[in-house]
Amino acid sequence: MSGEDHFHHVRDYGFFEVPKFFTSPHAYSSLDDVPWYQLKALHLDHPTLGQVNEAMEGKIFIPQPFAGAAREPGFLFSKFMVLQVVVLLLCLLIFRGLAKRVASGQPAKGRFWNFWEAIALFIRDEVVRPTIGDHSHDDHGDGHDHHKHDTHGHQPHAQGVHAITYTHPADRYLPFVWSCFFYILLCNLLGAFPFLGSATGEINVTGALAVTALGATFIFGAQAMSVKGFFGNLIPETGVPGPGGAALGGMMFVIELLGFFIKHSVLAVRLFANIMGGHTVLGVILGFIAVASHQSNVIYGMVVPGSIIGQVFIGCLELFVAFLQAYVFSFLVTIFIAGAIHKH
Numbered sequence: 001m002s003g004e005d006h007f008h009h010v011r012d013y014g015f016f017e018v019p020k021f022f023t024s025p026h027a028y029s030s031l032d033d034v035p036w037y038q039l040k041a042l043h044l045d046h047p048t049l050g051q052v053n054e055a056m057e058g059k060i061f062i063p064q065p066f067a068g069a070a071r072e073p074g075f076l077f078s079k080f081m082v083l084q085v086v087v088l089l090l091c092l093l094i095f096r097g098l099a100k101r102v103a104s105g106q107p108a109k110g111r112f113w114n115f116w117e118a119i120a121l122f123i124r125d126e127v128v129r130p131t132i133g134d135h136s137h138d139d140h141g142d143g144h145d146h147h148k149h150d151t152h153g154h155q156p157h158a159q160g161v162h163a164i165t166y167t168h169p170a171d172r173y174l175p176f177v178w179s180c181f182f183y184i185l186l187c188n189l190l191g192a193f194p195f196l197g198s199a200t201g202e203i204n205v206t207g208a209l210a211v212t213a214l215g216a217t218f219i220f221g222a223q224a225m226s227v228k229g230f231f232g233n234l235i236p237e238t239g240v241p242g243p244g245g246a247a248l249g250g251m252m253f254v255i256e257l258l259g260f261f262i263k264h265s266v267l268a269v270r271l272f273a274n275i276m277g278g279h280t281v282l283g284v285i286l287g288f289i290a291v292a293s294h295q296s297n298v299i300y301g302m303v304v305p306g307s308i309i310g311q312v313f314i315g316c317l318e319l320f321v322a323f324l325q326a327y328v329f330s331f332l333v334t335i336f337i338a339g340a341i342h343k344h
Contacts, residue, residue, distance in 0.1 A: 012080040012202050014041040018195045020058040028053055036070035080199040087186040087199070095182070120178060123330060128177050131334045132170035132341070173337055176216050180209070181330040188275060188322030192315065200325070201275040203268065210268035213333045214261070221340030233343060234260065263336065267329060274325050278318045285310045 014037060028034050031049055039047075042055045062082060068074030098116055101108040108117045184200055191198030199205045221230040234256040235249050285307050292303035 012078045012197075012199075014038070014064065014076060014078055015059040015061040016079055016195055018058055018060055023056075023058055023060060025053075025057060035064075035067070037064050037067045037073075037076055079197060080202050080205060083190055083196060083199050084187065084205070087183060087190065090186055091179075091182055119182075123178060123181055124171070124174055127327075127331055128174055128334050129168050129170045131331070132173060132338045134169060173220060173334070177330050177334055177337075180213065180333055181326050184209070184271065184329055185322060185326035188326060189319075191275065191279060192319060192322070198275045198279065200271055201279055203272045206268040206272040209271070209329070210264045213267060213336065214264040217264070217333070217336045217340045220337050224341035225343070230340065231257075233340070263332075267332060271325055271329055274321060278314070278321055282311060282314055282318070285314060 028049065031039070031047075031052065034052055038056070038061055039052065041061070042052065044051060044055060047055070062077050062079065064076055066075040094116055098108060098113055098120075101113055102117065108114060187200045187205075188198050190196045191201065200209075218230065221233070224230075225233060231253075235253045236256070288303050288307045292300045295303075
């Protein structure tokens with residue numbers, strides 16, 4: 001590893017770092033024998049063969065079937081890509097199983113299933129329904145049929161088609177909010193396992209989540225009020241008549257539009273900063289042990305217990321942060337959706 005990269009343990013690379021005794025020693029006889037993508041992943045500046053063989057110890061490299069040649073590189077898989085696939089599979093296994101158990105209308109049995117059901121119901125009853133409200137949108141008087149609901153909150157059936165029914169109008173947005181929450185939560189929790197990592201500690205991952213949230217907000221708003229109505233909703237009532245009011249409204253529209261993009265950008269930065277920061281703190285605390293190992297036995301004996309205790313407490317805090325950041329992201333997304341589908 002490059003001596004300048006002090007955060008390599010929380011970055012996204014093409015390998016998983018494990019204790020050295022889990023891997024076989026590498027003994028390449030030439031640098032030309034080392035796959036180019038593995039050599040690139042090591043981030044060594046003009047390495048010798050010995051440095052490469054030493055640096056490859058304790059690393060499980062991800063197979064790269066589409067890597068191509070160094071001069072014409074192809075598609076490379078990274079650690080966070082693999083972890084996101086793991087999260088996707090976990091979501092499918094957990095919630096397909098939960099769906100089968102509650103399909104009859106009865107509560108799920110078992111602590112494992114009760115745990116996930118309780119969280120899902122919390123997001124529904126304490127986040128989505130209260131935030132979005134009893135109506136999917138306001139009556140805008142535009143002459144369009146916006147899927148009116150009956151007195152019980154059910155969507156009427158389309159002609160000749162069995163439409164999806166909801167016990168609450170806001171439930172139509174639940175699948176997206178649930179997906180955001182549980183995807184982020186499981187990504188966060190994987191970081192608590194040794195030798196893995198949190199994909200949400202990568203700005204590209206959180207950026208993709210923010211773009212998805214932005215797209216969903218726009219789609220839901222356009223469905224509720226049409227595209228014209230969505231953008232018209234960004235123009236506030238200024239109360240100023242004449243050309244002055246029109247100019248002021250235009251400036252406010254630009255500000256609101258920029259704010260729409262900024263708010264979703266903050267989603268990416270907030271999630272990334274909290275997860276990356278937590279793992280960095282854990283790395284720094286463990287780094288004290290490595291620094292103290294070069295000092296006297298007295299200093300080393302004082303630093304090691306303190307670092308271990310600090311690691312335990314910060315680790316517990318990280319578990320709380322994993323749930324908190326998933327909740328904050330989902331809650332803010334719900335607020336943005338509510339603002340897009342209601343006239344204001």
